[in-house]
Amino acid sequence: MPYAPHTEAEVRAMLADLGLERLEELYAHLPADLLDPPIELPEPMNEDALLRHLAEVAARNRPGRVFLGGGVRDHFVPAIVDTVAGRGEFLTAYTPYQPEASQGVLQAIFEYQTMIAELTALDVANASLYDGASALAEGVLLALRATRRMRAMVSRGVHPEYRQVLATYLNAVGADLEEVPLEGDRTPAFAVADDVGAVVVQSPNFLGAIEAYAPLAEAAHAAGALLVVVADPLSLAVLRPPGEQGADVAVGEGQPLGNPMSLGGPHFGYIAVREGLLRQLPGRLVSMTEDAEGRRGFVLALSAREQHIRRAKARSNITTNAQNAALRATVHLAALGPEGLKGVALATAAAARRLYQLLLEAGGVRPLTRPPFFAEFALRLPKDPAEVRSLLAEAGYHGAYPIPEYGEGAALFAASERMTEDDLLAFARAFFVAVGG
Amino acid sequence: MGFCFSDRVPLIFERSRPGRRGTPAPARAADPAELFGEANLRERPPALPEVDELTALRHYTNLSRRQVGVDTTFYPLGSCTMKYNPRVLEAAARLFADLHPYQDEASLQGALFLMHELGEYLKALTGMDAITLQPAAGAHGELTGMLVVRAYHADRGELEQRRVVLVPDSAHGSNPATSAMAGFEVREVPSDADGEVDLEALKRELGDHVAAIMLTNPNTLGLFERRILSLTEAAHAAGVQLYYDGANLNAIMGWARPGDMGFDVVHLNLHKTFATPHGGGGPGAGPVAVKAHLAPYLPVPLVEKTPAGYRLDFQRPKSIGRVRSFFGNFGVLVKAYAYIRLLGREGLKRAAALSVLNARYLKELLKRRGYRVPYDGPTMHEFVAQPPEGLRALDVAKALLDEGFHPPTIYFPLIVKEAMMIEPTETEAKETLEAFAEALGRIARRGQEDPDWLHGAPYTTPVRRLDEVRANRRPVLRWRPD
Numbered sequence: 048m049p050y051a052p053h054t055e056a057e058v059r060a061m062l063a064d065l066g067l068e069r070l071e072e073l074y075a076h077l078p079a080d081l082l083d084p085p086i087e088l089p090e091p092m093n094e095d096a097l098l099r100h101l102a103e104v105a106a107r108n109r110p111g112r113v114f115l116g117g118g119v120r121d122h123f124v125p126a127i128v129d130t131v132a133g134r135g136e137f138l139t140a141y142t143p144y145q146p147e148a149s150q151g152v153l154q155a156i157f158e159y160q161t162m163i164a165e166l167t168a169l170d171v172a173n174a175s176l177y178d179g180a181s182a183l184a185e186g187v188l189l190a191l192r193a194t195r196r197m198r199a200m201v202s203r204g205v206h207p208e209y210r211q212v213l214a215t216y217l218n219a220v221g222a223d224l225e226e227v228p229l230e231g232d233r234t235p236a237f238a239v240a241d242d243v244g245a246v247v248v249q250s251p252n253f254l255g256a257i258e259a260y261a262p263l264a265e266a267a268h269a270a271g272a273l274l275v276v277v278a279d280p281l282s283l284a285v286l287r288p289p290g291e292q293g294a295d296v297a298v299g300e301g302q303p304l305g306n307p308m309s310l311g312g313p314h315f316g317y318i319a320v321r322e323g324l325l326r327q328l329p330g331r332l333v334s335m336t337e338d339a340e341g342r343r344g345f346v347l348a349l350s351a352r353e354q355h356i357r358r359a360k361a362r363s364n365i366t367t368n369a370q371n372a373a374l375r376a377t378v379h380l381a382a383l384g385p386e387g388l389k390g391v392a393l394a395t396a397a398a399a400r401r402l403y404q405l406l407l408e409a410g411g412v413r414p415l416t417r418p419p420f421f422a423e424f425a426l427r428l429p430k431d432p433a434e435v436r437s438l439l440a441e442a443g444y445h446g447a448y449p450i451p452e453y454g455e456g457a458a459l460f461a462a463s464e465r466m467t468e469d470d471l472l473a474f475a476r477a478f479f480v481a482v483g484g
Numbered sequence: 485m486g487f488c489f490s491d492r493v494p495l496i497f498e499r500s501r502p503g504r505r506g507t508p509a510p511a512r513a514a515d516p517a518e519l520f521g522e523a524n525l526r527e528r529p530p531a532l533p534e535v536d537e538l539t540a541l542r543h544y545t546n547l548s549r550r551q552v553g554v555d556t557t558f559y560p561l562g563s564c565t566m567k568y569n570p571r572v573l574e575a576a577a578r579l580f581a582d583l584h585p586y587q588d589e590a591s592l593q594g595a596l597f598l599m600h601e602l603g604e605y606l607k608a609l610t611g612m613d614a615i616t617l618q619p620a621a622g623a624h625g626e627l628t629g630m631l632v633v634r635a636y637h638a639d640r641g642e643l644e645q646r647r648v649v650l651v652p653d654s655a656h657g658s659n660p661a662t663s664a665m666a667g668f669e670v671r672e673v674p675s676d677a678d679g680e681v682d683l684e685a686l687k688r689e690l691g692d693h694v695a696a697i698m699l700t701n702p703n704t705l706g707l708f709e710r711r712i713l714s715l716t717e718a719a720h721a722a723g724v725q726l727y728y729d730g731a732n733l734n735a736i737m738g739w740a741r742p743g744d745m746g747f748d749v750v751h752l753n754l755h756k757t758f759a760t761p762h763g764g765g766g767p768g769a770g771p772v773a774v775k776a777h778l779a780p781y782l783p784v785p786l787v788e789k790t791p792a793g794y795r796l797d798f799q800r801p802k803s804i805g806r807v808r809s810f811f812g813n814f815g816v817l818v819k820a821y822a823y824i825r826l827l828g829r830e831g832l833k834r835a836a837a838l839s840v841l842n843a844r845y846l847k848e849l850l851k852r853r854g855y856r857v858p859y860d861g862p863t864m865h866e867f868v869a870q871p872p873e874g875l876r877a878l879d880v881a882k883a884l885l886d887e888g889f890h891p892p893t894i895y896f897p898l899i900v901k902e903a904m905m906i907e908p909t910e911t912e913a914k915e916t917l918e919a920f921a922e923a924l925g926r927i928a929r930r931g932q933e934d935p936d937w938l939h940g941a942p943y944t945t946p947v948r949r950l951d952e953v954r955a956n957r958r959p960v961l962r963w964r965p966d
Contacts, residue, residue, distance in 0.1 A: 048831040050568050050759075051838050052913040058838075061845045061914060070837040073844065074739050076862045078713055081740040086608045091828030094572040098579075101822065105579040107594030108587075115586040119810070125507040127541045133574065135555025136548040141564055141762040144893075147945035148885050150493075151551025152764040155544070158496050161962040165530035171961045177620035177767070180809040208809040215783075215805040219631055219667050257524050285516055287526050300809070309577070310595055311585030311810025312620065313767035325961075331765065334955035335963075339940075342492065344947035348955040354623070354661035355896070359670040364661035366623040371763030381496050381540040382507040385529040390509030397514035419520045433588075440591040448586040459586075464510040 049091075111439075114402070114446035114474055116423035116461030117253070118179055118206060118279060118300040119308050122391065123465050124375075125382045128305045132375045142367065143333075146346045152370065153345035156333040159377040163317045166283040167297040168290030172319040174331035175373035176365065179300025180209040182316025183277055184216035185363060186298040187245045189320070189327045190273040191222055192362075196244030198223040202234040204252030205277055207452055213247075229453075232256045232416045232425070234263070239270035249277035250286075254416045254453065255399070255423035255461075257286065264293025273324075280304055280317060280376075282421045284385070284392040289319075296320050305379025306372050315369035315376065326352065329363030394464035395422045398471060402462045405475035409482050415457055423461040425453060428482055432458035438481035444474050447481075493546050497963045500533040507537050531965055550946045551764075552890055558916050560846075562866045562893035562905025563656065563704055565734045565756035567839075570826065573760065573819035580818050585810035589795055596794035599811065600787045602821040603771075609832070610730075610750045611743020612773035616782045618812040622731060623658045625751030625770025626698075628783060630666035631804045632749060632774060633696045633725045635781040639802060642723070646695035650724075652681050654705060654897040659698045659729060668695055675899055679705040679859030683715055690722040700729040701745065702736070704897040704905065706843065706863035716746025725749065725778075733757045734909070735840055735865035738833030749774045758820035769816040783807050838910035839865040842917060846908050849921035854928050858900055866907035868900050872928045875938065877902040880927055882949065883941035887923035 053061075062068060074082060092100065113121040132138070136151060143149030143156075156174045163172035176182040187199050199217060201210055203226050210226065217224045227237050232254045239246055246267040250258035260276065267274045273295040278288070281303040289297035301315040302308065320328060326349065334348035354361040383391065399422050406412060411429030428435055432449035435458065439446050447458040462471070516525055535543070553559065559566040583595055603615040619625035630649070637643040649663035653672045660670040673689060676682040680703070697719055702708045709715065716726050728747040734757045742750045754760050755768030762768065774782065780802040788797045827835060847857060847867045854872040857863075871880045881891030881904070893905040908917060931938035942948060 048834040051910045057914050073840045084741050088829040091831050104594045109591035113584045115584045131544040134548045136551040136553045138761045139553035139555045140764045142765045148552045151547040164962045211806040307581035308584050310583040310814035313813035335960040336951045336955040338947040338950050344950045346950045346955045348959045355657040358657045359660035359664040361661040364623045364665045367766035369767040370765035384506050384534045385532040387509040393514040394510045394512035396519050397512045436588050440588045445587045
């Protein structure tokens with residue numbers, strides 16, 4: 048078979064060493080009824096044939112400029128991100144259980160933890176989680192553990208898929224979840240009962256709108272609940288961070304930091320908390336320490352929280368993180384720096400604002416999101432958004448994601464720093480045709 | 485071991501110089517206050533490093549030189565299947581990197597085809613009827629599978645009474661953690677003298693209070709549960725669902741199927757069995773396949789093939805809901821699809837057999853060098869050894885680093901003292917196995933003569949043994965400017 052080094056002579060010699068003649072004998076002790084099941088699979092291919100086949104499969108997707116969002120957008124990825132993340136030392140390692148041979152991954156995680164803590168203005172971040180949605184679920188479970196309560200309230204401004212994942216996780220442990228409807232495009236002030244352990248708001252929210260959630264933090268804390276904030280990490284280069292607005296826990300989707308869209312994954316989720324919640328964190332944490340000769344080094348720390356030690360009493364069943372995706376974010380943030388990241392964030396928001404103005408010129412199109420917003424916004428279209436999305440795709444653009452939960456004709460759009468004025472104008476022209484035709 | 489070029493790599497933050505710029509950022513004139521309003525602006529910028537691009541690249545390149553992976557080093561980590569990740573898989577994934585999950589279905593026909601086909605292949609390899617590709621990792625797949633089991637019992641009105649999940653004492657730690665997260669109580673079942681599940685003890689635990697049994701087969705001792713058909717039959721007679729942890733599927737891929745053994749739900753680790761890179765700890769993927777009676781409970785959406793093309797089915801009223809946003813780790817799915825197409829059925833079967841051959845061969849080499857194998861049955865893709873009397877697994881592992889090898893999994897499974905769980909995989913050459921055995925032989929000999937030397941290992945790595953007590957008592961989890 049390809050990629051195994053064994054020559055036939057070696058296979059025979061190794062079998063002979065075991066007193067065997069044929070590979071089949073390695074399975075002789077399995078129940079005979081189980082052996083050699085009928086399995087239909089295509090014939091093997093060589094690498095060239097495989098890539099030609101996959102190029103043909105990929106061609107069945109319709110290419111186009113992407114003006115879609117939902118926390119995943121078409122941002123530029125600096126070339127050094129691919130270079131570093133593709134290095135075999137990083138790509139083909141596993142969990143850094145042997146720190147002496149894993150200082151590369153461990154130090155990169157330590158740097159990542161620092162960067163996420165800085166972006167969110169909270170004290171400590173873990174090594175990453177699977178995605179934004181599962182990070183939210185873990186963040187709420189953490190808040191419920193910390194408050195010893197079994198009820199959460201979530202704004203409908205939170206990404207609908209994140210809410211669905213949250214509902215799945217909370218249902219499993221028997222906790223209640225209450226959704227708070229939006230007023231227009233933003234979360235209204237609401238009362239927090241004293242049996243609520245977690246209050247969840249997203250800013251910029253799913254409709255792109257920047258929420259003023261400091262009063263909600265006060266209401267949550269007055270009721271003894273924790274505030275969990277979902278935040279786009281790119282927005283935190285310019286927007287007031289969760290840690291400065293009363294958030295106890297911040298979570299989010301990491302894709303905008305150096306990860307390709309890739310149909311929604313693999314990406315990573317981040318989670319950061321106030322110092323006092325450190326021991327409630329799920330997943331991996333890396334600490335700085337010293338070796339026997341006083342040299343600085345890094346190790347996995349506080350693993351008594353984790354499944355391989357605690358088993359049924361672990362904080363979560365999570366085993367890995369999303370290390371290679373989080374490494375991409377680390378390199379991305381290092382390559383751009385604070386000014387570069389701010390430049391990307393501002394250019395993104397400026398492009399989104401310009402696109403908003405252009406699209407509102409189309410007849411019958413009304414705003415759903417009101418400024419200020421960040422990279423994404425929602426409009427009400429005069430015709431079925433699914434049809435508009437389909438017409439745009441035929442014209443070579445992906446935009447107008449239907450969001451019927453937010454009303455008839457509601458559709459979501461996004462821009463990024465990659466879009467030039469000409470790109471925006473061209474998309475707007477295609478949009479005028481799609482909504483007018 | 486050849487990677488000690490630099491004694492110390494500063495933190496990227498320590499390389500920062502105010503005003504230095506990295507990768508050029510886009511220029512679009514924008515006034516933050518006008519865009520967002522003064523009240524929404526960040527007052528202090530995040531303390532991200534200010535470095536030029538070469539400094540960033542050199543920093544992370546040098547960090548990588550303080551890291552070993554399959555690409556640099558034999559990495560026989562038990563239950564992790566650290567096989568070679570063919571680099572063409574990376575090229576395959578890049579062909580699909582620019583797709584957005586909210587595109588029109590008609591514009592995603594290639595991606596949906598690929599997911600559907602991969603699902604068909606994985607169903608064929610496991611002998612199951614339906615599949616979700618959404619879970620992002622093995623443990624995430626476990627949670628998904630157990631939530632499906634929970635929904636099944638709830639639908640039949642039996643969840644109130646079926647509160648218990650049985651897990652063997654040799655199980656992965658994620659199994660009991662998952663059961664707890666899915667709202668179940670966990671009870672451990674002992675292993676018998678041969679290292680297989682004690683079938684009689686298990687039968688005594690069965691009843692209408694039990695929701696499921698979670699098993700790995702071959703188990704974490706590398707042993708195939710030979711009485712598996714009796715076990716699943718007894719469990720089914722008591723209304724209990726059988727969960728297959730796919731961590732060790734590499735041993736039997738193409739030779740035997742969990743579905744035929746009687747399992748109702750299976751998760752797979754694409755980053756183990758199907759050669760997608762482990763990434764330093766993810767991202768992987770953990771698809772979950774089930775028998776027909778559990779299909780209604782799988783997460784939404786599922787990919788469906790229709791005469792008009794591929795579509796996403798969201799209308800599944802009994803579904804447990806979502807476990808992840810979008811469609812899971814699609815890029816990882818592309819790599820697994822590519823791996824299966826490269827090898828085909830016979831290639832996958834041979835890969836499995838060679839993984840067993842390598843492990844059996846290595847086991848014999850170690851036994852001849854004084855290492856003990858407490859459950860020395862017909863082990864498959866991995867085995868659990870113990871160092872010669874008086875030596876500790878931790879010390880042996882550290883000494884292996886000086887010999888240029890990544891150590892095996894140690895102190896797992898919990899039922900073996902000083903356990904060294906060794907899984908060489910099929911992509912390692914005979915001479916690598918022999919060199920590894922020689923190294924372990926040298927370590928055993930010198931360690932017995934000179935215990936202090938062994939306790940002090942490793943000597944040649946970028947850092948030596950680290951103070952983990954200090955890291956746990958006074959954790960330093962981030963850099964702070966001072």
